Amino acid sequence: MMQKTLLLILLASPLLLEAQSADELLARVRARLEKVSDYQASGKMKTNVAFVKAPIATVKVFYKRPNKLRINNESGFSLIPKGSFNINVGNIFLSSGDFDVIDMGLEQKTGLRVIKLLPRDDESDVVLSTLHVDPRLAVVRKARVTTRENGTYELELSYGRYVDYGLADKVIFSFNTKDYKLPKGVVFDYDGGQKKNENKLPANRKGRVEIQYSSYLINKGIPDSVFL
């Protein structure tokens, strides 16, 4: 009898997940995130932008609700992309303000629920957010946010030990880059008299920052001075 019940649950589980409305699923996602009022995370940050060569940085990421986020390099300095406060998933809900939810259903390949958030405020910088939500764990696995002023950015999140808080072990933040422009005469490059390759930079205008977190300190309190 017990086996039959389990089998029934297993067979019915995709249907149950589908049956869960997008609003309910989002509410579960937000409930996880709301367990966290602040955190301090340690990790390694890798930057991949066509016009920047930088070492892998040992970073500390500080977050405080509702939208304070700071990334500190522990051993030097890093170039932090503008809009990087969006590496915190909760910010997607915050920056969208009040929104309408469009349920796109389950993605066949990944089993993730695709939900679009349309901000109701016409003046909102965010135009559209597309979330790929893991319906079992109630966490955002992937997000794509289109803004008016700052282009489109994407988040890919992998979870591990801190999934209960909706905090990722690894975040990949992709963003649009602007042109690399330096005023003439600021630097005189050494080229050994060789002809310059004017098209040296690749056409790829996307930048990528990858943070691999090793640990989180959650809800221990962080002074506001950290974010100044």
Place this chain on the structure above:
Amino acid sequence: MFRLLQIELFKIFSRPRTYIAFAVITAIIFLVQIALRFSGREYMDLIMSGVKETFEVPAEEALNGYLVCYIVLNLLLIHVPILVALVAGDVVAGEANMGTLRLLLTKPVSRTRLLLIKFLASSIYTILLLIWVAVLALGLSVLLFGTSDLFVAREVDSNIIAESDVLWRYFAAFLFAAIGLLTVTALAFMLSAFAENSIGPIVATVCIIIVFTILTQMQIPFYDETVKPYLFTTHMLGWKGFFYVRAEEGVTVDGSIEDFPLIVKSGLILIGYAALFVVTAIWYFRKKNILS
């Protein structure tokens, strides 16, 4: 030979003009350091302008002793050659002008050896000047501004070099700069051997450096393709090559140099020029009529 070298060094360091270069370098470096201490943020905004559209600019963290040294070297290594000419251009012609050259050649020393010793003495002065630059530009800047990663802005991209990977690059860069400055020393020395008074070779060296530096930095395709590869001033910038790093997927490779063979090529070209200048000076001086 050592005794002769001591005498030549005594002559160089007993002249007040020798210390002009040290004083000028000290003043320039202090001025740059003071300026960066009080308005470093504005300067950082300028040199990080290539990335500030996309990234938050960490101006305060990026402005450190290593970067200050890099800025100073960018400014100074164009002008130090002019200061080198003050002594190297005087080393033979100055004696001709004072009338002591003929007396000197009555000593039982060959002209070749005498000239080599004079060149060696000028080279020692040049190296000491460079060491002074290193002490102030690197040592003092590190004391005043501390150390951190080094930000190197280039025309096509920006490199950030990890703090632990910077110091050896400075040693290599100063070594390369020494080769560059010795080339200028050799040029001024050669012109000095041609002349009867020291103003001519000093001014001529300064003019050559100014014209060549303009041609190197003008970025006009016609000159870039025809003249620039052959100018020693083009290759004197090779010290910067030690701060151009390789990267894999945007991540700098520690200890790497983007184009080491190019730096070696530039170094060999400079050594070739220096040797050519010294050999030409000796060849000319051996058959020169010394009338004064």
